Amino acid sequence: MPENTINTSKDLFYMTFKQFLLDKRISAAIQDSGYITPTPIQSRSIPKILKGHDVMGLAQTGTGKTAAFTIPILQQLLTSNKRHLCALILVPTRELAEQIHLTNIKLGKGTDLRSIAIYGGVSKNRQIAKLRKGINVAIACPGRLLDLHGDEHIDLSHIKILVLDEADRMCDMGFMPDIRRIIKLLPNQRQTLFFAATMPDDIKHLANKILKEPVRIQIGKISPTKSVAQVLYPVPQGLKKSLLFAILKQTSTGRALIFTRTKYKARNLARDLTKRGYRAVALQGDMSQNKRQRAIDGFRRTKYDILVATDVASRGIDVVDISHVINYDIPDSSETYTHRIGRTGRASKTGEAFTFASLEDTRLLREIEKDLGSPIKRKTLQDFNYGNFIPENQFQTKYSKQKRSARPRRHRQKRKLRNKAKKVHNKQ
Numbered sequence: 001m002p003e004n005t006i007n008t009s010k011d012l013f014y015m016t017f018k019q020f021l022l023d024k025r026i027s028a029a030i031q032d033s034g035y036i037t038p039t040p041i042q043s044r045s046i047p048k049i050l051k052g053h054d055v056m057g058l059a060q061t062g063t064g065k066t067a068a069f070t071i072p073i074l075q076q077l078l079t080s081n082k083r084h085l086c087a088l089i090l091v092p093t094r095e096l097a098e099q100i101h102l103t104n105i106k107l108g109k110g111t112d113l114r115s116i117a118i119y120g121g122v123s124k125n126r127q128i129a130k131l132r133k134g135i136n137v138a139i140a141c142p143g144r145l146l147d148l149h150g151d152e153h154i155d156l157s158h159i160k161i162l163v164l165d166e167a168d169r170m171c172d173m174g175f176m177p178d179i180r181r182i183i184k185l186l187p188n189q190r191q192t193l194f195f196a197a198t199m200p201d202d203i204k205h206l207a208n209k210i211l212k213e214p215v216r217i218q219i220g221k222i223s224p225t226k227s228v229a230q231v232l233y234p235v236p237q238g239l240k241k242s243l244l245f246a247i248l249k250q251t252s253t254g255r256a257l258i259f260t261r262t263k264y265k266a267r268n269l270a271r272d273l274t275k276r277g278y279r280a281v282a283l284q285g286d287m288s289q290n291k292r293q294r295a296i297d298g299f300r301r302t303k304y305d306i307l308v309a310t311d312v313a314s315r316g317i318d319v320v321d322i323s324h325v326i327n328y329d330i331p332d333s334s335e336t337y338t339h340r341i342g343r344t345g346r347a348s349k350t351g352e353a354f355t356f357a358s359l360e361d362t363r364l365l366r367e368i369e370k371d372l373g374s375p376i377k378r379k380t381l382q383d384f385n386y387g388n389f390i391p392e393n394q395f396q397t398k399y400s401k402q403k404r405s406a407r408p409r410r411h412r413q414k415r416k417l418r419n420k421a422k423k424v425h426n427k428q
């Protein structure tokens with residue numbers, strides 16, 4: 001597969017939105033959204049998408065990737081003057097569907113283009129009624145889309161642009177068979193845009209199969225952004241809650257997102273935080289879609305300062321100014337770690353990510369640090385009663401390695417020479 005490869009981390013350059021020669025209504029909406037300059041992925045993708053190229057984008061959320069495909073899609077629909085359902089964006093979660101739908105509304109305001117978010121867990125009737133009114137862009141989770149198509153409520157025969165967003169996540173969540181079925185329902189003659197944060201073999205394979213001579217765009221390294229300061233707090237399981245309360249008391253947090261491993265913990269922790277006077281809310285899979293949306297909206301509109309979420313529930317939350325991500329429970333993989341902490345430090349802001357780790361988490365912590373390529377900075381909270389637990393003694397191996405490598409080279413060389421001399425001396 002011939003690929004036109006662009007690595008933006010090396011040759012970043014700055015463009016303005018004006019250079020894309022966009023429809024006046026889209027330019028005005030961009031301005032109203034407060035976007036002044038395109039982000040790197042937008043600078044790279046928008047001109048290529050406008051020219052009709054397929055794109056394979058390796059980028060995480062927080063890079064401005066949604067607008068990178070939404071802007072050129074809206075532009076193309078306006079210029080082609082087609083009034084069918086022409087663009088399909090496949091996503092792994094309902095939250096992401098809603099978020100992209102909102103971006104479409106925001107950037108398409110002033111135009112007569114209409115979009116819809118399609119996902120399960122809610123009644124079909126509203127979605128069907130909306131589809132009947134005429135839609136140009138559908139942002140859909142695969143299962144419900146197939147359902148609606150099976151019942152002939154949606155016509156996919158005019159699709160000109162297909163986007164797979166967070167393709168790696170969709171694969172993780174078992175959507176690949178559904179995606180293959182959907183692709184078979186679409187016209188062959190179309191433009192395909194493929195976005196993922198990681199590129200494991202099965203994803204590469206799928207991309208190679210469905211993309212035609214794609215422009216490959218990679219934004220930065222696939223590792224947590226530099227704008228996030230990462231800290232690890234060793235703590236025994238039983239003291240996690242008190243440590244959290246102590247940290248929140250000492251730290252000036254703006255909006256904080258706390259991750260727990262289970263729905264039960266998310267619920268309890270949000271309740272305990274509320275009891276202590278924090279404006280906190282839980283976001284977990286057992287909640288109805290309405291309740292979830294209310295929690296997300298409340299967090300976005302600063303009715304709540306703290307959102308306590310599980311991983312699945314939190315996917316796709318689009319709140320730019322999250323100051324702190326707190327991993328109350330350690331994530332189950334380095335990929336989840338990257339996704340979680342990528343929720344802060346977004347759109348040129350800086351953020352802090354705190355991770356609590358107890359001894360049971362040693363294996364996971366090692367794996368995460370191995371993938372990150374360096375240890376996370378350890379921290380002990382001053383004046384916190386750790387009981388018999390000595391945080392400085394935990395996770396020593398990595399820590400001492402970190403200290404060692406931080407030592408100036410000449411010290412190590414001196415020590416090597418001393419040891420060599422000792423050996424020679426002992427031999428004698």
Ligand code: AMP
Nearest residue numbers: 035037038039061062063064065066347
């Ligand atoms: P995304 O990676 O699409 O989730 O976008 C991350 C955040 O960046 C969203 O809140 C967008 O509204 C915001 N954003 C997107 N493009 C720009 C831009 N050109 N300038 C400033 N903020 C942006």
